[in-house]
Amino acid sequence: MGLTIGYVVRRLLVFVAVVWIAATINFVVPRLAPGDPVTGIIQRMAQQGMRIEGYEQLVREYRRMFGLDDPLPIQYLKSVTAMLRGEMGYSLSYFPAKVSELIQRSIWWTIGLLSTATLIAFVLGTVLGAVLAWHSTPRLARLILPLFMTFGAIPSYLVAILLLYVFAFGLKILPSSGAISTGEQLALTPKAMLDVIRHSILPALSIVLASLGGWALGMRGMMVTVIGEDYLTLAEAKGLRERRIFWRYAVRNAILPQITSLAIALGHVASGALLVEVIFAYPGIGWLLYTAIANSDFALIQGITFILVLSVAIAILILDLLYPWLDPRITYARR
Numbered sequence: 001m002g003l004t005i006g007y008v009v010r011r012l013l014v015f016v017a018v019v020w021i022a023a024t025i026n027f028v029v030p031r032l033a034p035g036d037p038v039t040g041i042i043q044r045m046a047q048q049g050m051r052i053e054g055y056e057q058l059v060r061e062y063r064r065m066f067g068l069d070d071p072l073p074i075q076y077l078k079s080v081t082a083m084l085r086g087e088m089g090y091s092l093s094y095f096p097a098k099v100s101e102l103i104q105r106s107i108w109w110t111i112g113l114l115s116t117a118t119l120i121a122f123v124l125g126t127v128l129g130a131v132l133a134w135h136s137t138p139r140l141a142r143l144i145l146p147l148f149m150t151f152g153a154i155p156s157y158l159v160a161i162l163l164l165y166v167f168a169f170g171l172k173i174l175p176s177s178g179a180i181s182t183g184e185q186l187a188l189t190p191k192a193m194l195d196v197i198r199h200s201i202l203p204a205l206s207i208v209l210a211s212l213g214g215w216a217l218g219m220r221g222m223m224v225t226v227i228g229e230d231y232l233t234l235a236e237a238k239g240l241r242e243r244r245i246f247w248r249y250a251v252r253n254a255i256l257p258q259i260t261s262l263a264i265a266l267g268h269v270a271s272g273a274l275l276v277e278v279i280f281a282y283p284g285i286g287w288l289l290y291t292a293i294a295n296s297d298f299a300l301i302q303g304i305t306f307i308l309v310l311s312v313a314i315a316i317l318i319l320d321l322l323y324p325w326l327d328p329r330i331t332y333a334r335r
Helices: 006-032 038-046 055-065 072-084 101-132 138-155 156-170 190-226 231-236 242-254 256-271 276-279 285-294 298-326
Strands: none
Touching: 006 072, 006 298, 055 072, 072 242, 101 190, 101 242, 101 256, 101 285, 101 298, 156 190, 156 276, 190 242, 190 276, 231 242, 242 256, 256 298, 276 285, 285 298
């Protein structure tokens, strides 16, 4: 195996450094935005008709409760140490709900939607790209298959708007928003599960169509580099079936960069498809981040972005350590 203890230790140290830097950036960036989140929340409460008495005292109490009256260095130490312990505090805009509870409630919707859509796009795009590059692909298929890649040039939110207009407002065969119908209870029953699937079709389809072309182009480029290699020529000379040569020799040797991209894409699953979830009002982590930014909810923004960076860092770390198993030609041992 190509792994060494020294390399594993170095990668773990890099991982810890990345997590610390992410926690630091999480603290700094939201505080660069103009305005005071506590004042904004109280003003919105007043606009909604709530009677606010002792405005200045209420602002001071809220700032003390959320630790915003401490000096910035103290806020930083408290924020980073609490986040590294998994304590993300209370949400400003959803008080008294905890940030961890809000993220846990939303992240499973996003993971279910994006992981499914990403895997479908990966499989279809990889096969499509491999078939496009293979020399024995029928000419008709070479003309038809690129048509499915045209959506790759369109951002996912524009595809979402198009699908919403056609299937929700035009044909009216699929719901336009939400994750479950109004009045329905989320449960492990065939009716409820079917309702959830119907609500997720359009968001998932917009993500698949928008990313399919990228996966196909990436795989096609890698297939072009392996076609003509000696091991393919030898396999053909041995009289192996063309299907076996295609899958076991060509695709297997060309797919490694695709696996790398897939691991990073799955790491990004926790972030959600922000604009797609906003368009469909899908209650995932992207929609939650949008509401947190709109309400200047520092704690919620920090918690969501920290989870995003952590998930990507973990995915890259695992992939880096698994590379020698995926491809025996890769080794991290010093020569």
